[in-house]
Amino acid sequence: NRIFLKSITMTKRKKVLSLLKGKHMDEKICSCPLATPTVEQMELEDAFWPEAQIEAEKMATLAGAAHKILDFDGIRIPFDLCVEGEAFGCKIKDGTIDRPPSILEPAFKDLKDFSVSKNLLERGRIPNVLSACNLLSQKYNDIPIYGGIVGPITLAGHILRTEWILKSTIKYPNDLNEVIESLVDFSIEYANTLLENGADVICILDPVASGDMLSARSFKKFLIPAYKQMHSQIKSPIILHICGSTTHFLKMLSKTGLESFSFEGPTVDVKGVKEVLNNNMVAVGNIPTSTLLFGSPKDVNEMSLKALADGVDILAPACGIPPRAPIENIREMSNAVKSFNKRKN
Numbered sequence: 001n002r003i004f005l006k007s008i009t010m011t012k013r014k015k016v017l018s019l020l021k022g023k024h025m026d027e028k029i030c031s032c033p034l035a036t037p038t039v040e041q042m043e044l045e046d047a048f049w050p051e052a053q054i055e056a057e058k059m060a061t062l063a064g065a066a067h068k069i070l071d072f073d074g075i076r077i078p079f080d081l082c083v084e085g086e087a088f089g090c091k092i093k094d095g096t097i098d099r100p101p102s103i104l105e106p107a108f109k110d111l112k113d114f115s116v117s118k119n120l121l122e123r124g125r126i127p128n129v130l131s132a133c134n135l136l137s138q139k140y141n142d143i144p145i146y147g148g149i150v151g152p153i154t155l156a157g158h159i160l161r162t163e164w165i166l167k168s169t170i171k172y173p174n175d176l177n178e179v180i181e182s183l184v185d186f187s188i189e190y191a192n193t194l195l196e197n198g199a200d201v202i203c204i205l206d207p208v209a210s211g212d213m214l215s216a217r218s219f220k221k222f223l224i225p226a227y228k229q230m231h232s233q234i235k236s237p238i239i240l241h242i243c244g245s246t247t248h249f250l251k252m253l254s255k256t257g258l259e260s261f262s263f264e265g266p267t268v269d270v271k272g273v274k275e276v277l278n279n280n281m282v283a284v285g286n287i288p289t290s291t292l293l294f295g296s297p298k299d300v301n302e303m304s305l306k307a308l309a310d311g312v313d314i315l316a317p318a319c320g321i322p323p324r325a326p327i328e329n330i331r332e333m334s335n336a337v338k339s340f341n342k343r344k345n
Contacts, residue, residue, distance in 0.1 A: 012073040012144065013141070013142050013144045013200060014142075015027070015073070016029060016031055016200075016314070017200060017237065020201060021237060022259075027341045028308050028312070028313070028315060028341055029073055029314045029315070030073060030316070030333050030336075031072050031144065031284075032070075032072045032317055032321070033076055033146040033203040033239045033284065034205070034316065034319060034320045034321070035079045035320035036070060036075075036079075036320075037049065037052070037065070037066075037323060038321060038322075038325055038326075038327065039097060039098055039323050039324060040327045041062065041069050041070070044069060045061050045068075046061075047065075049097050049099075049323075050095045050097075052079075053078070053095055053100065053101065053125070054125060054128060055128065056131035056135060057132075059078065059132040060077070060132040060133075060135040060139070062079075063077045063136060064140060067140060070334070071331055071334035072334065074144045074145075074146055075143055075144070076146040076147075076148055077145075078148060079320075080095065080100035080101050081100075081150050081154065081158075081205060081207075083124065084126075084149070084155055084158070084187075085103050085107065085158035085159055086125060087125075088107040088108075088117075088120065088123075088158075088159045090106055090107045090158055092104060097323075098324055103158045106158065106160055107158075107159040107160075108159055111164075111172075114159070114179060114182075116182050116185070116186050121189065121193055130193060131197075133194055133197045134198050137197070137199070144200045145198055145200050146199065146200070146201050146202070146239070147195065147202050148202075149187050149190055149191050149202060149203070149205070151205055151206020151240075151242075152180045152206070152223070152226045152230075153165060153206060153208045153222060153226075154207055154209070155183050155187070156176070156208075165208065166213060169214070169218040169221075170218075173222075177222060180223075180226055187204075187230065188230060188233045191236075192234060192235055195236050199236070200236060201237050201238070203240075203262070204227075204238060204240045205241050206223075206240065206241070207242065207243040209223055209242045209249075210242055210245060210246065211244060211245035211246055211249060212244040213244070216248045216252075219249050220252055224252055224256060227240065227253075227256040228256050231258050237260065238258050239259070239262050239282075239284060240253070240258050240260070240261055240262065241261075241263075241284075242262075242264075243264050243319055244267060245267055246268055247272060247276075251276055253277070254276065254277050259281060260283075260313075261277065261282070262284035262316060263283070263285045264285070264288075264318040264319055265287060265288050265303075265318040266286070268285070269286075270283065270285065270311055271311065273285070274311040274312075283313045284314040285307065285316055286318045287317050288318050289322050289325070291303055292325040292330055293322040293325045297328050297329055297332045298332075299329075300329050300332040300333060304332065305340060308336065308340045309340075315336070
């Protein structure tokens, strides 16, 4: 349990958790449940990729820069989507200073070889992520810590090839469903272990669930039951992030019980999300990563103020921050939230 100093004002951690638990907040929040490291932050903190993707202390140092340098009210680890796949046995392409690691080869070449080992939480980088989470929880006890886990259909694609997964939605639905059910059980265990090590909120990252890759019918059949189970068994609020087009899935998502949805911009607009979700889920988003990378601080500020005016609850990047994005651009998100809240009050 964390020890909190008595304070007249609500801590940023408590603000985010209160919002995710359904309490209306008068103030908007700038917080990012997605990957936040940039090369500039690495230089300022002397914690560089790829070492900071592996070593717990450097991972925690670099993750903390999201609050310390970017002024976000939240800290997220890990920084990539390969941690679970690596534990299963996927072959990984190492990252560089400005590129996260990626999956080179699946863990299983055939469905008959698929299994979920009992000691997965002891494999690969998972112990390092848990250690980093613990370090962060001790250092930043008033800032929410997001534990990122890979969503079920994305993880299935990593360990059995995404092409097979997409084909199986039509040709082998029963086999696919069994795989997803097994992976959900593992993900719930991993998520709750992150919480035991200091995380406050779980962020499920499921890019293969995008409407650009998956039909609404397949989304409903394979993922809605999975998300409902994760919601019922993970012991914290959950933010679900899906890239790309998700407009046709919003009505289904609002019935999963999940507390929050993080969405991409400009593909999915804030007003449309707020209209469909109807306050059943906290809306997180949706400043385009292209604007953070190539735009000006003025561009970011204007987009941020528009998203806030349109009703976004937590202002955040639309996806993981590009490692070469300039800090001055990213910080304009926090500046916009401060000015918006000041005007409103």
